[in-house]
Amino acid sequence: MRESFARQEFMATIHAELVRVAAGEVDIQVPHDPRLTQQHGFLHAGVVTAAVDSACGYAALTLMAEEAEVLTVELKINLLEPATGRRLLARGRVLRSGRTLTVCRGEAVVVSEAAETIVATLLTTMMAVHVGA
Amino acid sequence: MRESFARQEFMATIHAELVRVAAGEVDIQVPHDPRLTQQHGFLHAGVVTAAVDSACGYAALTLMAEEAEVLTVELKINLLEPATGRRLLARGRVLRSGRTLTVCRGEAVVVSEAAETIVATLLTTMMAVHVGA
Amino acid sequence: MRESFARQEFMATIHAELVRVAAGEVDIQVPHDPRLTQQHGFLHAGVVTAAVDSACGYAALTLMAEEAEVLTVELKINLLEPATGRRLLARGRVLRSGRTLTVCRGEAVVVSEAAETIVATLLTTMMAVHVGA
Amino acid sequence: MRESFARQEFMATIHAELVRVAAGEVDIQVPHDPRLTQQHGFLHAGVVTAAVDSACGYAALTLMAEEAEVLTVELKINLLEPATGRRLLARGRVLRSGRTLTVCRGEAVVVSEAAETIVATLLTTMMAVHVGA
Numbered sequence: 001m002r003e004s005f006a007r008q009e010f011m012a013t014i015h016a017e018l019v020r021v022a023a024g025e026v027d028i029q030v031p032h033d034p035r036l037t038q039q040h041g042f043l044h045a046g047v048v049t050a051a052v053d054s055a056c057g058y059a060a061l062t063l064m065a066e067e068a069e070v071l072t073v074e075l076k077i078n079l080l081e082p083a084t085g086r087r088l089l090a091r092g093r094v095l096r097s098g099r100t101l102t103v104c105r106g107e108a109v110v111v112s113e114a115a116e117t118i119v120a121t122l123l124t125t126m127m128a129v130h131v132g133a
Numbered sequence: 134m135r136e137s138f139a140r141q142e143f144m145a146t147i148h149a150e151l152v153r154v155a156a157g158e159v160d161i162q163v164p165h166d167p168r169l170t171q172q173h174g175f176l177h178a179g180v181v182t183a184a185v186d187s188a189c190g191y192a193a194l195t196l197m198a199e200e201a202e203v204l205t206v207e208l209k210i211n212l213l214e215p216a217t218g219r220r221l222l223a224r225g226r227v228l229r230s231g232r233t234l235t236v237c238r239g240e241a242v243v244v245s246e247a248a249e250t251i252v253a254t255l256l257t258t259m260m261a262v263h264v265g266a
Numbered sequence: 267m268r269e270s271f272a273r274q275e276f277m278a279t280i281h282a283e284l285v286r287v288a289a290g291e292v293d294i295q296v297p298h299d300p301r302l303t304q305q306h307g308f309l310h311a312g313v314v315t316a317a318v319d320s321a322c323g324y325a326a327l328t329l330m331a332e333e334a335e336v337l338t339v340e341l342k343i344n345l346l347e348p349a350t351g352r353r354l355l356a357r358g359r360v361l362r363s364g365r366t367l368t369v370c371r372g373e374a375v376v377v378s379e380a381a382e383t384i385v386a387t388l389l390t391t392m393m394a395v396h397v398g399a
Numbered sequence: 400m401r402e403s404f405a406r407q408e409f410m411a412t413i414h415a416e417l418v419r420v421a422a423g424e425v426d427i428q429v430p431h432d433p434r435l436t437q438q439h440g441f442l443h444a445g446v447v448t449a450a451v452d453s454a455c456g457y458a459a460l461t462l463m464a465e466e467a468e469v470l471t472v473e474l475k476i477n478l479l480e481p482a483t484g485r486r487l488l489a490r491g492r493v494l495r496s497g498r499t500l501t502v503c504r505g506e507a508v509v510v511s512e513a514a515e516t517i518v519a520t521l522l523t524t525m526m527a528v529h530v531g532a
Contacts, residue, residue: 013168036142
């Protein structure tokens with residue numbers, strides 16, 4: 001998984017970092033960066049979506065067969081608050097793991113000194129792709 | 134609108150370009166860039182989503198009052214094919230324009246010499262925000 | 267397909283009728299019925315969703331192998347206008363047909379004497395299930 | 400709220416019952432009924448969606464101003480398992496309550512003697528409508 005993550009150039013472009021990997025649970029952190037903002041200086045919805053989508057994809061991957069790869073079939077995200085703050089934490093959690101399809105819930109929070117605020121919630125369907133000889 | 138687009142640093146980071154603006158219709162183009170790829174060398178789903186979301190947001194803005202700004206309330210995207218090819222074209226179209234909420238449909242296509250392939254289809258709710266003194 | 271439709275008791279309960287079946291395209295009609303309304307006398311969102319979901323499911327089924335059955339994996343619907351009028355027409359159209367997954371777009375319109383009004387737009391993922399000995 | 404629920408003919412048609420109302424939280428119960436099934440004898444996806452949508456709508460209403468009414472702007476549901484069993488419990492919970500828009504998460508579970516199984520998860524945007532003289 002860490003190897004797959006390292007090959008995602010876009011994750012490097014946004015300085016995303018895997019900060020937690022457990023069975024069915026992955027967290028990814030994205031530091032604030034002026035290059036990733038929309039017109040009001042907040043993280044762009046596309047960056048928030050990319051981070052939560054990736055967290056969910058890797059969470060799904062933790063429960064798949066070893067040789068499987070994961071594709072996002074579809075995702076739906078509600079953006080609740082502007083993504084302000086110094087870093088964004090994206091959490092992906094598996095709700096249901098099937099042979100072909102995995103359903104995950106994700107959320108993005110911004111973390112300040114004492115508190116965290118949920119800025120987005122996501123629901124997504126992932127597909128296991130069995131690559132082979 | 135072009136001024137708002139120019140202030141979106143993330144659109145500059147992905148070299149996105151407004152290529153068509155009409156009432157209720159906006160197209161945005163994103164050239165292929167290795168910095169924006171996932172582990173298989175295709176454009177990352179987050180980049181595709183960001184491009185179509187922006188095309189829809191600006192399409193919504195064309196039908197809003199002059200001083201209004203636009204926020205994405207939520208979006209849902211189905212990723213149909215890998216985003217290969219030399220450039221991605223994201224199209225946003227308004228389906229229903231209301232005083233507060235606007236519903237848009239978007240799609241992303243990859244363009245090769247003779248044909249285009251739909252790689253994603255999106256459905257989104259946008260909100261007019263009236264900023265003021 | 268017509269046999270499968272006939273076995274859906276809920277379609278009979280809401281007096282839904284298959285009015286068009288073509289490759290990748292199915293239309294279902296639901297007459298207005300006071301038993302199917304919400305608190306303002308319009309068709310309940312659940313009834314609208316059921317009709318468009320079924321139209322999409324059967325549209326997907328037209329392109330699947332003969333012995334396959336179809337399941338709704340997920341759907342997203344935007345409700346644009348109240349479902350008034352004497353009958354609702356639900357249209358399902360296949361956007362992408364794959365071996366396992368099919369993506370469809372649907373819409374619900376209300377039909378009056380001279381015009382039709384779009385009351386809902388839907389995007390959904392369907393799955394082929396191969397039942398067998 | 401109970402008065403609004405009582406005026407929803409469709410809720411009566413499916414024998415839905417309000418079983419819990421608290422601030423931001425509403426549960427609705429639907430007994431199994433052969434009239435509400437799809438071709439395999441499970442509750443139809445449209446019925447499941449209607450129940451969870453209503454639970455979320457009333458959950459949103461608990462946090463709105465007294466004279467407000469609630470409309471579903473959009474919803475997205477993932478169907479995880481067939482809705483078997485003797486009764487379906489639909490739970491609606493408010494995630495974020497705003498002046499105009501409320502975002503809710505919902506789930507449907509089937510309840511058997513000893514356990515409950517999640518059969519669907521839903522994410523939805525509700526809108527407060529201020530009706531008046």
